[in-house]
Amino acid sequence: MIDPSDRFWVVGEQVMGNLHTGQVIDWDQRRWYTVKGPLSLIPPDGDVDIDILKRYVGQLGQTVQSITVDDKGLLIKVSSDPEDDRTLTTNYPRLAAAPSLQDCLTVQLSQLTEEDRFGPNVDLVSYMDGPSTSNLVVFKYFTIYQTRPYIWNELHLTKSLPKHPNILPFDRVVVSGAESRVVGFTTPYIPNGTIEQNKDRIFKISWLQQLLDVVDYLNFDLGIVHQDIAPRNLLIDPKTDRLLLFDFDRAAHVGGPRLLPERNDVSGVIFTLYEIVSRDDHFRRVEHQEQDPNEVLILESWPVKCQLDCEVGEFRKLLNEWVQRRKRQDAEPPKNVDFTPDIPDEPPASPIIIGTDDSGEPIWGDDLIQRRQDALKSQKLIISWERPPVQLAPIE
Template sequence: MIEPSDRFWVVGEQVKGNVHTGQVIDWDQRRWYTIEGPVSLIPPDENVDIDVLKCYVGQLGQTVQSITVDDKGLLVKVSSDPEDDRTLTTHYPRFATAPSLQNCLTVHLSQLTEEDRLGPSVDLVSYVDDSGTSKFAVKYYMIYQTRHWIRNELHLTKALPRHPNILPFDRVVLSDAEPRILGFTTPYIHNGTIEQNKDRVFKLAWLQQLLDVVDYLNFDLGIAHQDIAPRNLLVDPKTDNLLLFDFDRAARIGQPSCFPPSGTMSAASFSLCTKLSRKMTISGAWNTENRIQTRC
């Protein structure tokens, strides 16, 4: 289930006179809504569109495209007119035009059974193969703003050498009518991320594994993950190894898309690694209310 705080996202907004119009994505339903109301109620850049939609989303039918509210936030108009549908078409590249993916395992969308939403553009799915029924996380894109992130992550993840502390790539997800690249799958780890499972005692061995895998990415492969956070860390229950995932912001060190600048990578990565959570219990060392204190 998607966390309530992550369910909605304002993808665009416009102000014309005293009227504010915003486009909001509901990641749970994978739908776009247009929210219209006075600027006095919905000022720009404050995501009030989301608060308005939350009040009414449970009452809206499947065909509703837009809603309009008055200055008190009361619903005054609901539209199912297709002309009010602001959903943008997303381009999915043909699998045949991606030579670097031709040796990857693939699965068609019709072979996947949706089990749950794990987050925006990430679902829990199951499918049957020679080994039986298995569960995987599938990452995909449905808006143009994230298409480059997902494509880059797909190519990077499938190219990474197998490592005990990196969640491995599984296979490419293709559309059925014509093989187009929709996303990719990775193994599903059922016990949650470090952020989700706050009752789990965080072991010093996991911290060492995290530091080692960051050094491996930075110094051996020249890759900066750029989004190391508790939400992107898992623990494999079979091996008790920490697993790093979510490479959608990763970049080659020294490239324009890489932050921080060259020369500060080691210290910055180390700092990110140590800021795991204010409320984690560090086994045998620090209590739950303090961040890990280290020297760089």
């Protein structure tokens, strides 16, 4: 089940006079809701819209599009009028328009059976691979245009990475409909949760060594920076007892436009080990530009709140030696790498007529983003992502 703290997201807001209108996505249902109320109750740039929706979402029917509250937050209007549907659809590129994906195995969205909901746009699913083999995989996808480029880049990088014992491998491209529109991809499911989730595991120093090794491999052998090293992105394969790194949606080429120095992997490893040992992530609860890994390294002692297979000093010694070596290596000129993953630009959206000018001539645009009701009126095929909720009660 999706963590209640991650379930809702304010995707847009408007203010007209004293009326605040916000669009909130419920990732559990993959539904858009419009929340209206007085500006005195719902100030801009806040999450009051979410608090209001949390209070009432369990009482709303599956056709509700909009709710309105008074200045005390009490529900005064509920609308199921389709014209109040503010859901935006996004363009999904055709598989045929993506030469870079032609060598990938595919699975149809309709063939996936939901088993669990891990997070926003991340599900545990299964599909049949042949008459008697069921594959359990993690499905990562996009339902809004804001996450489209991240999924596109991660899909291509993940499927291009050489096989490595400490990197979660690629499984299949997920496509939808007769046009085989690309909606996401799958990776193998590794049970027992991430290192962040499973706090009963004894953390081994060999896993730390594997993390250091795979980061070096990515940075120096492949010229890739993960940019999101964290306990939530680390798994332990129970079959091999090996650490696995996943979630490459923030990854970038060394020297590339997506590279952010403040998200470097050395800092990520330092914070990650401290968070595993201490279960304290406050050093990263600030903007990336303000995070200072030296604050962690210079601590005289680390509070040990987890089980370790050796003294914490051994972990710190291994980490410190690696950090010092990385400082020397990072100061050297970068070496040439042979790894050049094929990450093309996203295929352009289809041209459509979005209106007419004063002379009656059509105005052309693209369908990268379109209001769902407008798409339906023009008889355009859309992907319906909505699903019943798992949690119905008011959410604290």
